[in-house]
Amino acid sequence: MRKLIVLAILTVLGTGTASATDRTVRLAVGNMDCEACPFIVHKPIEGVNGVKTAKVDYKSKTATVVFDDAATTVDAIATASTNAGYPAQLATN
Numbered sequence: 001m002r003k004l005i006v007l008a009i010l011t012v013l014g015t016g017t018a019s020a021t022d023r024t025v026r027l028a029v030g031n032m033d034c035e036a037c038p039f040i041v042h043k044p045i046e047g048v049n050g051v052k053t054a055k056v057d058y059k060s061k062t063a064t065v066v067f068d069d070a071a072t073t074v075d076a077i078a079t080a081s082t083n084a085g086y087p088a089q090l091a092t093n
């Protein structure tokens with residue numbers, strides 16, 4: 001029973017109203033120093049297999065990524081951004 005409750009909480013936190021395996025995460029993206037950077041970093045992130053949409057915001061220096069939990073991981077997405085020259089990590093707020 002306790003397991004079920006924990007699972008339910010995780011599901012609500014992780015997926016919102018999306019379907020079961022969709023997750024939305026916010027990544028803090030470093031090295032974005034001009035308005036063109038979001039367009040550059042957007043490409044490798046959306047190129048990750050399993051990523052559905054990526055919204056990269058220059059002002060807040062974040063990427064909001066919707067991805068299929070069964071197909072990829074937050075780490076893989078962050079690595080794709082990092083490899084493109086924009087170190088990314090899970091945003092803390």
Ligand SMILES: [Cu+2]
Nearest residue numbers: 033034036037
């Ligand atoms: Cu730039």
